[in-house]
Amino acid sequence: MSSRDRDRALSGVVRGPHRRGRALTAERVAYFALVEAGTGSREAARQVGVNYRTAKRWRAAAAQATAPPLVEVSSRFLSLDERIRLADRVREPGVSLRAIAAELGRPVSTISRELDRNQQPNGTYQPHAAHELAMARRARPKTSKLTADPALRAIVEDGLDTRWSPQQITRRLRRDHPDRLEWHVSCETIYQALYLQARGGLRREVAGWLRTGRIERRAHIRPDQRRPRMATPMVMISDRPAEAADRAVPGHWEGDLIMGAHNRSAIATLVERNTRYVMLLHLPEGYTPPLVRDALIAKIATLPAQLRRSLTWDQGSEMHLHGQFTAATDMPVYFCDPHAPWQRGSNENTNGLLRQYFPKGTDLSVHTAAHLDTVATELNDRPRMTLNWDTPAERMTQLLNTTHQQQCCNDR
Structure with a gap:
């Protein structure tokens, strides 16, 4: 803020009735100067002569202008726009989750999980807060469970040493330790620990016990990504x-x-x-x-x-x-x-x-x-x-x- 604007703000600018309908540029500058100086938001609004709701709109607009750009995520995950539409629809009486899912083109289980995971403690669903929670949960890179938990890592390594498959290990962990939810890892967690050593934590040599004998992951290509065998269509x-x-x-x-x-x-x-x-x-x-x-x-x-x-x-x-x-x-x-x-x-x-x-x-x-x-x-x-x-x-x-x-x- 320039010294000129700060001087104008500290001098106190009071909005009179004759300013109705005109831009509140000076009032907005004065309001932010008072807030920056330590004055409470409501008191600053009163001093510059604007309604507190107007001051809230100013703060919201300023926050949006200075906010970092949204991170692009895969279409597999709900976007902010979808969450806003979801919030509007769940407030309407008589609208089922199945109908909302059909409108968004999503499985009904996705909508149900979204409401369960990202709603507020009071039971309401706020789309912006839900989006922030989801993005924080997806933050990468994450510490592997096998890296963070030595006991879990020892169990997985013992299973691999006895030539158990990752699926057998994960199934027995769920059956033998039903109350240790942090030990309920997926097969992919074990494979990543084996093939991606920087994110894993398992001993490198245990990869040799896999039935494929590979120590490096073989890429899987989706059918729509496969290169056609022939450059031009075949005539049979x-x-x-x-x-x-x-x-x-x-x-x-x-x-x-x-x-x-x-x-x-x-x-x-x-x-x-x-x-x-x-x-x-x-x-x-x-x-x-x-x-x-x-x-x-x-x-x-x-x-x-x-x-x-x-x-x-x-x-x-x-x-x-x-x-x-x-x-x-x-x-x-x-x-x-x-x-x-x-x-x-x-x-x-x-x-x-x-x-x-x-x-x-x-x-x-x-x-x-x-x-x-x-x-x-x-x-x-x-x-x-x-x-x-x-x-x-x-x-x-x-x-x-x-x-x-x-x-x-x-x-x-």
Whole structure:
């Protein structure tokens, strides 16, 4: 407050009848100066010539202007606005808690607990006071019960030492000590004490007794937060053209990965459904979606247009960028149903044959692209009963010759 305002206040400003309807700026300044000097609120109001209710409004407005901003809380908890609406509704006669809960979009148990926990000692519900109580109760960080109570911590550690689960410990604490409410901890309290040592208090080594064997918490991702397996929507095998299903028209392929030791390396395999012709894709740096996409595009680019009709794959995450593959090759990708390997029967059979060359549990990254081409050539030169003992290479050659002859006739 400036010295000028203080001098005006101490000199005493009395409101006269002629000031009715005008701003009370000088009176308000004088009132706060008197209160600051030690005069009681009611007496200060009398000295400056204003009603005590007016002085109360001034104090309320000043307190609101200087109050710290409200802390944003999760929508799971009642907000101040909801508490104000609740206070207005509970004062109305004949309004049920169930009706109030429906208006606020909250469970009726939430409304009931709010009134039980945060009402005043005289039984009334004041929304601002209730909000302050709730915020104080939620203050973080809090001292863990296991940190503050050595006896409780010893009981929990003994249970973990004997390989009890946190749920078994908490249930027995409630049953064996019904009167010790401070010992009625939740399973989450124990897990936080184990995984968050700064907030816990349990010995680090007891975490090893958990049945998972983990000493660090694994994050749980809500369904709405999970990253989709594919960057673009999948087209399922049920939408694949009938010509691909009956193998009558060439150019429809099946694809998959054969995995190396510990899933650290892979080779991509392609099988043409009509001729059973095999192509192998070299993936020396891994099988991430970009690497698989680029390898597929490069291999498919070596085929004539009539052999680029479709590709059928399982729902592996390596095909996350299947939309980009389709855009680059004009070749749609169809996905099999989960746990249905028979929908890619030719590819599954081929992968079994390839295990003669690439046994399970071996490192597949050591094989060169030239070696993969040699293996593919050997497979394509094997007579196949399903081809009436022709080889896939012979069928592919016949197909390409027929296509070449048709093009020559069309050109004439």
